[in-house]
Amino acid sequence: MKKRSRRRRKNIFVPIVVLIFCCIFTAMVAYGWQSRKKNVKVADSSKNANETVEVNQSETSSDGEINAISESETDTTAETTTVPASNPGPDEKVVYFTFDDGPWTGTPRLLDILDQYNIKACFFVTAQYMDTEPLINMLKQIKDRGHNVAVHSLTHNYKQIYASVDAFMADYDAMDDLIFKATGQHSTMLRFPGGSNAGYNKAIRPQLLQAVRDRGIVYFDWNSFDGDVEGKRGQELIDQTIKQVNENTHSILLMHDMPNTAFVHDALPTIIERLQADGYKFELLNENTPPKQFAK
Numbered sequence: 001m002k003k004r005s006r007r008r009r010k011n012i013f014v015p016i017v018v019l020i021f022c023c024i025f026t027a028m029v030a031y032g033w034q035s036r037k038k039n040v041k042v043a044d045s046s047k048n049a050n051e052t053v054e055v056n057q058s059e060t061s062s063d064g065e066i067n068a069i070s071e072s073e074t075d076t077t078a079e080t081t082t083v084p085a086s087n088p089g090p091d092e093k094v095v096y097f098t099f100d101d102g103p104w105t106g107t108p109r110l111l112d113i114l115d116q117y118n119i120k121a122c123f124f125v126t127a128q129y130m131d132t133e134p135l136i137n138m139l140k141q142i143k144d145r146g147h148n149v150a151v152h153s154l155t156h157n158y159k160q161i162y163a164s165v166d167a168f169m170a171d172y173d174a175m176d177d178l179i180f181k182a183t184g185q186h187s188t189m190l191r192f193p194g195g196s197n198a199g200y201n202k203a204i205r206p207q208l209l210q211a212v213r214d215r216g217i218v219y220f221d222w223n224s225f226d227g228d229v230e231g232k233r234g235q236e237l238i239d240q241t242i243k244q245v246n247e248n249t250h251s252i253l254l255m256h257d258m259p260n261t262a263f264v265h266d267a268l269p270t271i272i273e274r275l276q277a278d279g280y281k282f283e284l285l286n287e288n289t290p291p292k293q294f295a296k
């Protein structure tokens with residue numbers, strides 16, 4: 001009897017030990033999973049804390065916050081160095097939009113389209129289409145919306161402006177005065193009406209170009225053209241523009257901003273989207289941009 005009861009106890013003892021062991025193991029596994037989850041939670045909240053510190057950096061002062069500030073300073077420096085300078089790299093596809101002959105009452109529509117795509121352009125302006133006061137207001141609006149305003153010509157009268165170097169410079173200064181009144185800055189850039197090699201300026205060309213250079217003015221011709229004043233319209237205008245811009249890695253694109261080329265506005269969104277698809281970036285022409293000059 002004694003022997004049998006001892007064996008029975010032994011039989012009960014083994015499953016109990018196994019059961020206890022299982023319980024302990026299950027508890028350990030459960031605890032381990034919970035604590036891992038806790039760690040993840042801590043990591044998440046510390047990430048949030050860092051973000052908060054960076055946002056409020058100017059109001060805080062602990063070591064962690066100082067690190068966050070110096071990190072963001074490093075980021076800013078990196079950004080500054082990676083932002084393309086005014087002169088893009090030789091393989092970087094860049095197009096500079098330039099609009100000649102305006103402004104006029106339709107110019108705000110053009111500005112709206114450019115705003116829509118966040119594109120800044122250079123406007124080579126005249127006084128052909130507006131009276132002095134609205135003209136000054138319009139020039140100011142163009143500048144205030146981030147574009148450059150430079151001289152094309154006050155009168156755009158070829159015979160008059162190319163009669164002599166003095167006549168040209170008088171016309172230039174009159175337009176520049178209006179730009180100065182509108183923007184508080186003098187123009188440093190010029191686009192010659194008809195281009196620097198215009199037939200009308202042939203007799204005075206070397207002296208004219210020298211006089212302009214002596215004044216520290218940079219003149220810009222173009223290497224692509226939308227064909228707007230040559231009778232191109234709609235799809236034809238779009239196709240010519242895309243073709244000509246694609247012939248250059250750095251394209252200075254000539255378009256016109258005047259009442260009888262208002263159809264350019266309709267074509268512009270398609271032109272912009274196709275150039276974007278072709279990998280072009282839109283840069284603002286400025287006095288440091290390498291110029292295209294037909295005559296030197």
Ligand SMILES: [Zn+2]
Nearest residue numbers: 100101193194
């Ligand atoms: Zn013109």
